[in-house]
Amino acid sequence: MALRNDEEKVNRVASSIAQKNRSLVRWGVRPAGDSYWALVVRRFLRHRLAVTGLVVLILMSLAALAAPLLAPHDPNAMDLFAFSAPPSVEHPLGTDSLGRDVLSRLLFASRISLSVGLGATLINVVVGVLLGGLAGYLGGKVDSAIMRFTDMILSFPPLMIILVLVSVLGPSLMNVILVLGLLGWPQICRLVRAEILKLKEQDFIQAARALGVPDGRILLRHLIPNAFPPVLVAATFGAAQAIIQEASLSFLGMGVQPPTASWGNLLTDAQSMGVLGSMPWLWLPPGLMIVVAVLSINFVGDGLRDALDPRLK
Amino acid sequence: MSQYIVRRLVIMIPVVLGITLINYAIINLAPGDPVDLLIDPNLTEADRATRREALGLNDPFLVRYARWLGELVQGNLGYSYTTYEPVLERIGERVGPTLLLMGTALLLAYLLAIPLGIASAVRPYSGLDYATGVVGLLGVSLPTFFTGLVFIYVFSLKLGWLPSGGMTSLGGAAHWTDRLRHLILPAAVLALANLGLMLRLVRSSTLEVLRQDFVRTARAKGLGSWQVLVRHVLRNTLLPVITMAGLQLPALIAGSIITEQVFQWPGMGWLTIQAILGRDYPTLMGLNLLAAVMVLAGNLLADILYGVADPRIRYE
Numbered sequence: 001m002a003l004r005n006d007e008e009k010v011n012r013v014a015s016s017i018a019q020k021n022r023s024l025v026r027w028g029v030r031p032a033g034d035s036y037w038a039l040v041v042r043r044f045l046r047h048r049l050a051v052t053g054l055v056v057l058i059l060m061s062l063a064a065l066a067a068p069l070l071a072p073h074d075p076n077a078m079d080l081f082a083f084s085a086p087p088s089v090e091h092p093l094g095t096d097s098l099g100r101d102v103l104s105r106l107l108f109a110s111r112i113s114l115s116v117g118l119g120a121t122l123i124n125v126v127v128g129v130l131l132g133g134l135a136g137y138l139g140g141k142v143d144s145a146i147m148r149f150t151d152m153i154l155s156f157p158p159l160m161i162i163l164v165l166v167s168v169l170g171p172s173l174m175n176v177i178l179v180l181g182l183l184g185w186p187q188i189c190r191l192v193r194a195e196i197l198k199l200k201e202q203d204f205i206q207a208a209r210a211l212g213v214p215d216g217r218i219l220l221r222h223l224i225p226n227a228f229p230p231v232l233v234a235a236t237f238g239a240a241q242a243i244i245q246e247a248s249l250s251f252l253g254m255g256v257q258p259p260t261a262s263w264g265n266l267l268t269d270a271q272s273m274g275v276l277g278s279m280p281w282l283w284l285p286p287g288l289m290i291v292v293a294v295l296s297i298n299f300v301g302d303g304l305r306d307a308l309d310p311r312l313k
Numbered sequence: 314m315s316q317y318i319v320r321r322l323v324i325m326i327p328v329v330l331g332i333t334l335i336n337y338a339i340i341n342l343a344p345g346d347p348v349d350l351l352i353d354p355n356l357t358e359a360d361r362a363t364r365r366e367a368l369g370l371n372d373p374f375l376v377r378y379a380r381w382l383g384e385l386v387q388g389n390l391g392y393s394y395t396t397y398e399p400v401l402e403r404i405g406e407r408v409g410p411t412l413l414l415m416g417t418a419l420l421l422a423y424l425l426a427i428p429l430g431i432a433s434a435v436r437p438y439s440g441l442d443y444a445t446g447v448v449g450l451l452g453v454s455l456p457t458f459f460t461g462l463v464f465i466y467v468f469s470l471k472l473g474w475l476p477s478g479g480m481t482s483l484g485g486a487a488h489w490t491d492r493l494r495h496l497i498l499p500a501a502v503l504a505l506a507n508l509g510l511m512l513r514l515v516r517s518s519t520l521e522v523l524r525q526d527f528v529r530t531a532r533a534k535g536l537g538s539w540q541v542l543v544r545h546v547l548r549n550t551l552l553p554v555i556t557m558a559g560l561q562l563p564a565l566i567a568g569s570i571i572t573e574q575v576f577q578w579p580g581m582g583w584l585t586i587q588a589i590l591g592r593d594y595p596t597l598m599g600l601n602l603l604a605a606v607m608v609l610a611g612n613l614l615a616d617i618l619y620g621v622a623d624p625r626i627r628y629e
Contacts, residue, residue, distance in 0.1 A: 152331040155605045159567035160585065161339075164597055167589045168342050244456045248571055251458045252586060270462050271575070273477060277470040287459040294454040 043307035050303020053296035060293060064110035071104035076259050087281050094281035097269065106285055109261040113243055114293070116177055116262070120242040123181025125235050128188025129224060135189070136196030137219050147193070150186045158183070162245060163254055171254045180242050188234050195227035229308035236301035240294045247290050263290045314620065321613055332605045333385065337378050340594045385602075391595035395588075400599040404581065410480055411580030415569055417496055418503035419558070422511055425504070430515025431542065431550060434523065445512055452509030457568050461502045461575035468498060478577035499576040506568045507561055514557050515550060522549045552623050559615025563608050 045051060063070060072092070073079070078099040079091070087094045093102040135146040153161075162179055169175045199205060200223070208218050243263075249255030250264030258265055263286045270276045270283035372380075384391070390400035433442035469477035476495050522528065523546060531541045566582075573582030581600060588596040 148328060148331065151328055152335060154563070155328065155332055155608045156335075156601065157563040157566035157570075157604045157608060159570050160601055160604050163570070163585065163589055164601055165339060167592070167597075168339055240454070244454075247456050248458060251456075252571070252574065254589065264456075267458065267462065273465075273470070276462060276466055280466070283462060287456075287462065290456055290459060291451075291454055294456075295450065298450060298454055 040307045044303050047303035047306055049299045050307075053299030053303070056292065056296040057300065060110060060289075060296075061114060063107060064114050067104075067107040067111055071101070071107045073101035073104045075104040075108040075261055076100060084279060084282075086279075093285055094279070096282055097275075102266075102282060102285065105261040105266060106263075106289065109263050109266055109286065110289065112173065112256055112260060112262040113246060113264070113290075116173070116180065116246040116256075117239045117243040117293075117297075119177040120180035120184060120246075121235050121239040123177070124184040124188055124238055124242075125231065127182065128185035129192050129227075129231060131185070132189035132192025133196060133219055133224055133227075136193040137200065137215070137223060143193075146189070150189055153183060154186050159245065159248060162249065163252070166249060166254050171249070171257055173256050173260065176246055176249060176255050180245055184238055184242060187238065188231055191230050191234055192224070192227050195230060196223050199223055199226055233301055233305045233308060236297060236304055240297040240301070243290065243294055243297070263287075263293075314617075317620075318613075318617060321616070325609055325613070328609065329606065333382060333602065334378065336598055336601050336605075337381060338374075340598050341374065341377075390599040390602075393588075393596045394593045395591045395596075400595050403584065403596055404599050404603060407579065407581045407584045409580075410578060411569060411573070411582065414496065414499055414503065414573070414578055414580055415565055417500040418507065418569075419561075419565065421500055421504035422507045423554075426508055426511035426515050427551070427554070430512050431519050431547070433512075434516045434519035435542070437520070442516075445516070449509040449512040452505050452507070452512070454509075455505070457502060457506045457571040458575055460505055461499070461572060464498050464502055465575070478575075480579055495578075499572045499578050502575075503565070503568050503572045506572075507565060510561065510564075511554070511557065514553060518553045519546060519550045522546050525549075552619065555618050555622060556615050559611045559613075562611040566604050566607070 072090075079085075079095055079101070080099060083095065083099045084097050085091060085095045085099075091101050091103065093106065095101055096105070131146050131150075135143040162183060165179045165183070166175055169179065205218065205222060208222055213221075246255055246262065247264030247267075250262045251267050253265070253268060256262035256265055258268075266286035267283045270279075275282060388401065390404075392398065393400055393403055396403065429441075429445045429448075433439070433445045436442060465477045468475050475498050477498075478495075480495050481491055528541060528545055531545045532538075536544075569580065570582035570585050572578065573580045574586045577583065581603070584596065585600050587593070588600065
């Protein structure tokens with residue numbers, strides 16, 4: 001037991017030094033040796049799966065951006081000579097029951113699904129960092145009010161409350177992003193709060209306070225940037241979660257509405273046993289896209305976690 | 314101990330109140346007027362206004378909320394908009410199948426996660442460790458509905474081994490083996506969805522325990538490695554697993570909504586989707602509340618069990 005305590009103490013001192021170094025870097029003072037971020041990049045590149053994941057994600061995003069150039073057909077155009085057609089030269093992934101080209105729809109769906117993941121995560125980070133920062137820094141009544149509110153949001157099973165809110169607001173792309181964004185922040189909020197409670201007691205914050213730096217500036221310049229690494233990791237895993245949730249919503253018909261294609265709503269038709277059994281080209285590719293995207297993001301998250309703070313492993 | 318439970322329950326009261334308030338507020342955002350559904354569309358605007366007044370729909374939000382809460386405390390969750398049955402009864406019919414599905418899935422996931430997690434921690438970076446790592450990551454990354462579709466495609470449509478949905482065969486024997494055959498696929502899908510996190514947790518918890526002094530002592534006094542694992546490591550590894558069961562509950566409920574929809578399993582999840590598609594807000598409100606209370610109760614139960622299982626923890 002005694003040994004463990006010592007280890008913890010050493011760790012605490014080490015992390016305090018690392019944090020001080022990080023803020024020194026921000027002031028243009030470089031500690032001896034490599035900068036923190038150079039180390040992070042080097043450690044990340046050593047993580048093979050994470051690098052693979054990142055490359056896959058970049059390729060996917062490029063394909064999504066270039067969808068109008070890459071898609072062989074208009075995603076909403078119906079080919080009157082090929083309803084529910086199996087893959088062919090003309091339609092590499094076949095067509096759906098309305099004669100629309102599956103590959104083209106898949107490419108355009110990537111745009112929607114990836115932007116939902118990105119948009120929802122950005123909202124999560126902004127709300128989570130703001131509320132977590134306020135709770136951790138101000139403490140007292142504000143802290144307990146924010147944390148109780150967080151508990152309440154966390155008590156609703158995630159998909160359940162999302163489904164209810166989306167159905168009340170009306171399913172649409174914007175509403176899906178908003179609902180996922182406004183319900184996904186509690187994790188980040190708790191993380192930021194815990195991090196700031198830890199940082200608040202450290203010497204460099206005490207020093208800033210003694211120098212008379214105003215509260216808002218301490219929070220924005222010193223506390224939140226130093227709490228950033230774990231937030232980045234949590235946000236990465238959160239983006240994977242958001243993509244799965246959007247797909248689930250759209251699959252159930254409560255998300256992105258057709259004719260706009262998203263990875264999830266391309267699978268909706270497969271709920272009928274006939275389509276599921278006889279037209280695998282319709283539902284297998286979008287399903288695999290979701291799996292590959294989510295796996296890649298999770299790999300990147302793993303790599304980031306190990307690279308940003310090896311002790312978190 | 315009992316003091317601790319009472320205190321936890323007291324802290325839970327404002328949280329539960331907050332949950333009901335959020336729930337009521339969300340449902341009240343819904344467009345559409347319940348009066349339009351309940352009464353004759355031929356009534357004049359003036360008649361409707363009197364009706365609204367009589368039903369108390371013109372009162373301020375908080376007054377309406379308090380009235381609804383009063384009914385709730387007496388066990389009245391209102392009536393379904395679509396079937397006009399009491400919501401409590403509608404939900405009551407569905408609790409059994411959902412608990413059966415979730416319980417089986419949880420059991421299945423534990424039966425796999427505990428031995429595999431421990432084995433991969435005992436030999437880190439071995440082939441088995443990598444294999445369980447991949448299964449774990451897949452479990453986290455596969456959307457439940459896609460796993461469900463793939464399982465139906467492979468095991469029902471192509472191999473024809475198991476039924477593709479429902480809880481019993483049409484006109485089939487009401488024998489328990491029939492129900493079991495229907496249970497296997499959805500339970501496996503739900504178990505896989507929860508397996509990933511469990512594997513990771515069991516592995517890291519075992520790694521932590523293996524490093525402890527008492528394990529070294531047990532080895533030093535000459536116990537065989539099996540005995541060390543079963544008598545000393547296993548019991549300590551399982552401690553965080555208990556807490557996890559409580560924390561997994563929200564994800565388990567979310568997963569069962571989709572699994573039940575894909576497999577047409579007649580539980581609370583399927584009812585949720587039906588209620589959403591039918592804009593049946595009273596039923597939805599009841600389901601949402603029940604789920605939230607289940608999550609809170611699960612967390613409390615996990616904390617209490619943790620205290621029972623680990624004598625080092627004392628609740629004051």
